[in-house]
Amino acid sequence: MLNFVARRLGQSAVLVLIMSALVFVGMYVVSDPVAVLAGEDFTEEDRVALAQELGVDRPLILQYAAFLGNVVRGDFGTSFVYNRPVLELILERLPATLEVAFFAMFIGLVVGIPLGVYSGLNQKKPATKVISFSTTVGYSIPNFWQGVLLIMLFSVWLQVLPASGRGDTTQIFGVGWSIFSLDGLSHLMLPALNLAIYTICLQARLARSGTQEVMYQDYMTFARAKGISRERIVRRHLVRNILIPIVTITGLQLGGLIAFATVTETVFSWPGIGKLLLDSIHNSDRPVVVAYLILITLMFVTINFVVDVLYALLDPRIRYT
Amino acid sequence: MPADATTTDVDSALKAEAQEPSFAQKFWKVFRGHPAALAGLIGIIVFVLLAIFAPVIAPQDPYDQTQLDILDGLLPPGSQLWDGTPSVLGTDALGRDILSAVLYGLRISLFVALVAVIVGSAIGVFMGLLAAMKGGWVETVIMRTVDLKMSFPGILLALMVLAVFGTGIDKVIIALIIGAWASEARLVRAVALSELKKEYIDAARLAGLSDWRIMGRFLFPNSISPVLVVLPMSISGAIGAEATLSFLGVGVPITEPSLGLLIANGNDYILSGKWWISLFPGLVLVGLVLCINVVADRLRDHANPYLRGKD
Numbered sequence: 001m002l003n004f005v006a007r008r009l010g011q012s013a014v015l016v017l018i019m020s021a022l023v024f025v026g027m028y029v030v031s032d033p034v035a036v037l038a039g040e041d042f043t044e045e046d047r048v049a050l051a052q053e054l055g056v057d058r059p060l061i062l063q064y065a066a067f068l069g070n071v072v073r074g075d076f077g078t079s080f081v082y083n084r085p086v087l088e089l090i091l092e093r094l095p096a097t098l099e100v101a102f103f104a105m106f107i108g109l110v111v112g113i114p115l116g117v118y119s120g121l122n123q124k125k126p127a128t129k130v131i132s133f134s135t136t137v138g139y140s141i142p143n144f145w146q147g148v149l150l151i152m153l154f155s156v157w158l159q160v161l162p163a164s165g166r167g168d169t170t171q172i173f174g175v176g177w178s179i180f181s182l183d184g185l186s187h188l189m190l191p192a193l194n195l196a197i198y199t200i201c202l203q204a205r206l207a208r209s210g211t212q213e214v215m216y217q218d219y220m221t222f223a224r225a226k227g228i229s230r231e232r233i234v235r236r237h238l239v240r241n242i243l244i245p246i247v248t249i250t251g252l253q254l255g256g257l258i259a260f261a262t263v264t265e266t267v268f269s270w271p272g273i274g275k276l277l278l279d280s281i282h283n284s285d286r287p288v289v290v291a292y293l294i295l296i297t298l299m300f301v302t303i304n305f306v307v308d309v310l311y312a313l314l315d316p317r318i319r320y321t
Numbered sequence: 322m323p324a325d326a327t328t329t330d331v332d333s334a335l336k337a338e339a340q341e342p343s344f345a346q347k348f349w350k351v352f353r354g355h356p357a358a359l360a361g362l363i364g365i366i367v368f369v370l371l372a373i374f375a376p377v378i379a380p381q382d383p384y385d386q387t388q389l390d391i392l393d394g395l396l397p398p399g400s401q402l403w404d405g406t407p408s409v410l411g412t413d414a415l416g417r418d419i420l421s422a423v424l425y426g427l428r429i430s431l432f433v434a435l436v437a438v439i440v441g442s443a444i445g446v447f448m449g450l451l452a453a454m455k456g457g458w459v460e461t462v463i464m465r466t467v468d469l470k471m472s473f474p475g476i477l478l479a480l481m482v483l484a485v486f487g488t489g490i491d492k493v494i495i496a497l498i499i500g501a502w503a504s505e506a507r508l509v510r511a512v513a514l515s516e517l518k519k520e521y522i523d524a525a526r527l528a529g530l531s532d533w534r535i536m537g538r539f540l541f542p543n544s545i546s547p548v549l550v551v552l553p554m555s556i557s558g559a560i561g562a563e564a565t566l567s568f569l570g571v572g573v574p575i576t577e578p579s580l581g582l583l584i585a586n587g588n589d590y591i592l593s594g595k596w597w598i599s600l601f602p603g604l605v606l607v608g609l610v611l612c613i614n615v616v617a618d619r620l621r622d623h624a625n626p627y628l629r630g631k632d
Contacts, residue, residue: 015469026485136618140611142561144568145584145603152596163592259474266569267588278569281484289484296477304472 001312008308012301019297020071024064027286076291081283086291090273095175096166097272100264101257103179103192105250108199113246115200116207117239120215131204138201143260147194147267154190162187164269191268195257206249210242217241248307255303259296351623361615368609372428379421380406384576398597411597413586422583423602429579430606433490434559437497442555444498445505446541446548452506453513453544454536463506470503475562483571493572497559505548505555512544550624553617557610564606580606 034051042050051057055066070077076086119128141149155163167187169176178184214220215238223233262274269275273292280288342350352359371378398411398419410419448467452460470478482496516522517540525535564581566572568588573579578586580602587599 023481023485026481136614137611140557140614141607142564142568142581142610144565144581145599145606148584148588148591148599148603151591152600156591156594156596256474259477262476262480263565263569277480278571281480281571293481293484297473300473 004312005309008305012305016294016298016301020068020294021064023290023293023297024067025060027290071294076294077287079280079285079288081280081285081288086287089276089288090291090295093271093273093276095177096270097258097261097265097274099177099179100188100191100195100270100272101254101261103188104195104199104257105254107192107196108203109246109250111196112200112203113207113239116204117211117234117242119204120208120211121234123212135201135204138197141197143194143198144263144267146197147190147264150190150194151267161190163190166271191264191270194267195261195264198260199253199257202249202253203246206246207242210245211238214238214241251307252303255300258299351619355619357615358619361612361619364608364612365616368427368605368612369431371424372431375421375424375428379418379424380408381418381421383417383422383425383578397595410601413583413590413598419583419597419601422578423580423605426578426580426583426602427605427609429490429573429577430560430563430581430609433494433497433563433573433579434556437494437563438501438552438555438559440494441498441501441559442505442548442552445502446509446545448502449506449509450513450536450540450544452510453517454532454540460510464510467503467506470499471507475500475558476565479562479566480569480571483566488571488574490573490577493563493566496566497562500562501555501559505551508547508551509544512547513540516540516543546624550620551617553613553620557613557617560606560610560613 034047034054034056048057055063058066067077074087076090078084079086079089082089115131119131122128151163154161165187166176166178166184168181168183169178170180170184171177172180178188220233220237223237228236259274261270261272262277264270265272265275266278276288277292279285280292352362376382398408401407406418408418408420410423412418413422448463452463478500479496482499483492486492486495521539522535525539530538563572563579564584567579567581568585570585573582575582583602584599584606587595587597587602590598
């Protein structure tokens, strides 16, 4: 087992290294930071001085080595645009992204699972047809246009929810949160809902197929034969058994939600790391783009690693080789 | 006489069996009795025809700057342009007729998605066949790369590619190809591995055919059908992905707007009540994706042996 963990850990480290090298070289080849930063009145000497100051006059491999050394010490460089340490910028905006992603996940689970269990148990009812049609449509609507529609409906026509920004934030542990004030919550609603609709559809489908599978198991028949109430069977026997795959997918999907928050943050001007990434791509702010991509790679590799190890622990059929 | 009759019965039965149903017959069998899927198929045909004949149907050429008049800007649906052309769906801030822009945008969206999926699938099929055929380190490298690709959300990978290469139609297609090939490779490898155990492959090997020939002549045609089944799903996925990237401003250029970019342009005017600029491109986009998804679902169910006969 230890061997397996060590091997997977080694593989993950190699993966992060490869991705960081690809991203770094890619960004180096494409954008010339001197051209981005230099003013119109810069002389050739000024340009050389600037290149020296940024360290981009050295060979690529040395730049990459210096970059890696700095990254290990937690230094991702300084943003060209904001003129502040990149890590600070990203950490500052991370709570906003996490807030909307977790809130969306919460809505997705609370709404999606009951819908799925209901349609699994009542396959012939008209409400089930409506749910199944809605989830197909929910899958087909591109996330960004769905956001545009939500703004049209709730902000322009009904004028009940604000369309952009975070609203009032409450400071807790030095970090601002929108969810604890009424104004902040109203700003959080639309982005979270936009992000949640896909999760609702996914969880409803998972819960439905899980329910249809579990429903005909022997222990369900046995529970019914014992005369246990329908409500108790559903809660104690059915939901608990369909939760296993749902927990797995939820864990894996959290990373996807954070990545997909990029779209939602752009539509609703939500100041999270996804919007930071896009702004930085538009501004050719190389250090921010590189740092974001490396950090997000690290996050995904960690999630996959944890899931793999958990699987190996839970499922004896997986060989530790 | 009775003997003769039996012979003819057997003969006709044999003939009927030998006569494979034509492609059109097979095709019809998939959609018969499924009105939603049939509607989706008709929808797809209509969208494709609209895209092909856009220059003929559209009242205006939205790429021709000289045809645009700033005085026509932000007209609501049902207005008339300066030169008297009716503008059924209104105009955007530049005075571009939305109907024309949507028709041309549909062209770009379909073109980008089709090219990306066809090239991406071809690469995926080749990689999958190669991995199954060669085994060893070739298989390890290909399948580890597939794992690597599959562990990232597609949108992130595409953003990564576009951040590195810059934007433009060709760059979007590259980003989508990189996103498309891996799942196809995994699928084809799995099928090819089980095909490789069959006798006709042994026979081909004994006949002294080379690996490449076996791959091209025998393995490829026998492993391709699952990819064809998921192809529509890949296309609708690519249409959505291209629209998302263009909406984010890292996709197609402003001079050749796809549906996604048209929606992004309209997004700036929503809060001032100009809803038509982004609503109509969005409706066309969702309609197109929905039609393809309904057909894709039907194809998948039809190909699934467990569901066969239940429909």
